[in-house]
Amino acid sequence: MPTTLDQREEAPTEARTPHVRIGILGAGFAGLGMAIKLKQAGIEDFVICERDTGVGGTWWANTYPGCQCDIPSHLYSFSFAPNPDWTRTYPNQPEIKNYLAHCAERYGILEHIRFGCEVTGAEWDEADRLWRVHTSQGPLTADLLIGAPGGLSEPSSPDLPGLDSFQGTTFHTARWNHDHELTSRRVAVIGTGASAIQVVPQIQPIVEHLDVFQRTPPWIVPHRDRPITKFERRLYRRFPALQRLARAGIYWSRELLVPGLIHNNRMLRMIERMARRHLEEQVPDPELRARLTPSYRIGCKRILPSNDWYPAITKPNVEVVTSGIREVTPTGVVDRDGVEHPADTIIFGTGFYVTDIPLAKLLRGRDGRLLSEVWDGSPQAYMGSAIAGFPNLFLLVGPNTGLGHNSIVFMIEAQLNYVMDALCAMREREVGEIEVREEAQRAYNEYLQSRMGQTVWNSGGCSSWYIDANGKNTTIWPDFTWRFWQRTRRFDSGAYRLTAPARRPAPTTEPVTA
Ligand code: NAP
Numbered sequence: 001m002p003t004t005l006d007q008r009e010e011a012p013t014e015a016r017t018p019h020v021r022i023g024i025l026g027a028g029f030a031g032l033g034m035a036i037k038l039k040q041a042g043i044e045d046f047v048i049c050e051r052d053t054g055v056g057g058t059w060w061a062n063t064y065p066g067c068q069c070d071i072p073s074h075l076y077s078f079s080f081a082p083n084p085d086w087t088r089t090y091p092n093q094p095e096i097k098n099y100l101a102h103c104a105e106r107y108g109i110l111e112h113i114r115f116g117c118e119v120t121g122a123e124w125d126e127a128d129r130l131w132r133v134h135t136s137q138g139p140l141t142a143d144l145l146i147g148a149p150g151g152l153s154e155p156s157s158p159d160l161p162g163l164d165s166f167q168g169t170t171f172h173t174a175r176w177n178h179d180h181e182l183t184s185r186r187v188a189v190i191g192t193g194a195s196a197i198q199v200v201p202q203i204q205p206i207v208e209h210l211d212v213f214q215r216t217p218p219w220i221v222p223h224r225d226r227p228i229t230k231f232e233r234r235l236y237r238r239f240p241a242l243q244r245l246a247r248a249g250i251y252w253s254r255e256l257l258v259p260g261l262i263h264n265n266r267m268l269r270m271i272e273r274m275a276r277r278h279l280e281e282q283v284p285d286p287e288l289r290a291r292l293t294p295s296y297r298i299g300c301k302r303i304l305p306s307n308d309w310y311p312a313i314t315k316p317n318v319e320v321v322t323s324g325i326r327e328v329t330p331t332g333v334v335d336r337d338g339v340e341h342p343a344d345t346i347i348f349g350t351g352f353y354v355t356d357i358p359l360a361k362l363l364r365g366r367d368g369r370l371l372s373e374v375w376d377g378s379p380q381a382y383m384g385s386a387i388a389g390f391p392n393l394f395l396l397v398g399p400n401t402g403l404g405h406n407s408i409v410f411m412i413e414a415q416l417n418y419v420m421d422a423l424c425a426m427r428e429r430e431v432g433e434i435e436v437r438e439e440a441q442r443a444y445n446e447y448l449q450s451r452m453g454q455t456v457w458n459s460g461g462c463s464s465w466y467i468d469a470n471g472k473n474t475t476i477w478p479d480f481t482w483r484f485w486q487r488t489r490r491f492d493s494g495a496y497r498l499t500a501p502a503r504r505p506a507p508t509t510e511p512v513t514a
Pocket residue numbers: 068069070071152158190191192193194195196213214215216302325349350351352463464465
């Protein structure tokens with residue numbers, strides 16, 4: 001493995017490099033869940049590096065007006081930590097953030113978190129059989145690394161021609177600028193995805209004028225969100241089984257979508273009809289309606305629930321621009337018809353880096369190559385977790401664990417059980433190194449890709465961030481979610497190489513205190 005300048009510089013202070021058994025990257029749903037499971041198993045020797053100053057990951061970072069999860073509250077929580085106090089059937093961002101903060105406190109995780117700690121690189125040290133992690137707060141070493149950066153954590157903004165010349169204010173929905181007053185402004189919102197359709201109805205009443213730049217119309221279905229009454233909340237508190245029942249009902253009703261999503265897209269026509277009716281009811285102008293009607297099968301991109309998106313974009317102070325963006329000028333945005341739309345604020349609701357996650361550019365495996373080089377545009381892992389050539393590394397919410405229809409928390413919990421079982425196997429066999437076999441990883445991914453052809457994500461006629469630079473769907477789990485749970489229920493040691501006695505080099509390192 002090439003020696004980096006960093007390492008050379010660190011060499012003299014090696015003796016003082018803090019060491020942990022497990023390093024977790026990220027304190028979002030997945031990282032916190034992992035920490036809770038470790039605690040529950042009596043493992044205390046771990047640290048979480050979190051670049052932000054609070055817990056919650058994407059739910060900490062996304063504070064835009066109207067930010068809400070489109071998965072029902074009862075299902076969008078850990079199964080082992082139900083929250084009877086959700087105030088709405090679909091949770092809004094502050095409530096999710098508070099829920100996660102509460103979990104971190106309740107399970108004693110806070111003391112393990114280093115906040116404001118950005119990981120800037122990590123490489124597997126073949127000689128010492130540990131990960132050398134570089135962070136903004138100094139180096140540390142870990143026997144095992146668990147990457148939980150979240151699939152939607154790095155905002156992506158397009159590099160529009162002329163953007164540098166813009167004299168107004170720009171920001172991304174995921175980095176909302178709360179100091180920038182929008183009242184009476186002329187605002188351009190770029191994108192019409194999940195975030196934009198929540199922001200626009202919130203800001204439309206206060207801005208002077210709003211131009212919404214739509215590249216592809218989303219499918220919008222009626223939203224079933226409603227307040228949860230105090231009576232219901234009392235019931236859930238008094239009879240937790242009721243909430244478990246509600247959760248199960250939501251889970252299974254969502255699984256009913258899977259056959260349509262993966263086998264027979266025509267089964268989704270019923271939902272398409274519902275969405276068209278919704279559009280007809282809310283947008284009277286046929287010309288605008290035509291521009292808002294998607295030409296791809298519903299489900300190909302995320303199905304978005306909203307009752308206030310269409311009403312907002314049909315208000316007199318809103319224009320929906322669908323001809324595309326030619327350039328940005330110092331004072332506005334010019335569309336492809338050459339019309340300039342004056343603006344003093346540009347808000348990007350343009351999504352995230354998903355198939356090219358920044359973490360992949362930071363991790364170096366056994367042969368010194370970066371994970372991004374190994375992946376070469378197509379992320380792949382075994383069970384969305386383990387990667388050949390990267391020993392003692394597990395990813396959470398890794399490749400092909402994303403969902404278009406159900407709660408990602410379910411997938412996270414399945415992965416947590418898998419990792420915990422792997423740790424058990426390591427302890428029982430007294431081994432210190434674990435690495436998935438390349439052939440197991442290849443077979444698993446060939447199987448996944450063989451299922452993709454018929455899915456709505458691959459054949460639904462849209463382009464989406466589910467598909468990577470090489471045209472592969474390396475984002476979505478193409479099956480019932482309970483099948484993923486089934487596959488990850490037990491650690492399948494046959495797919496792995498478990499080697500090297502569980503030894504630690506003499507304790508030249510200090511334990512980490514966060
Ligand atoms: P997104 O769904 O990826 O939407 C990005 C939008 O920006 C799309 O309309 C896209 O158009 C447009 N866009 C991207 N680049 C553009 C360019 N160069 N010029 C013009 N338009 C451009 O991003 P998001 O809304 O942030 O949501 C991302 C994901 O986060 C969601 O799918 C969901 O999983 C999650 N999320 C969930 C919720 C929720 O639970 N309600 C809320 C927010 C986010 P095209 O469609 O043509 O690519």
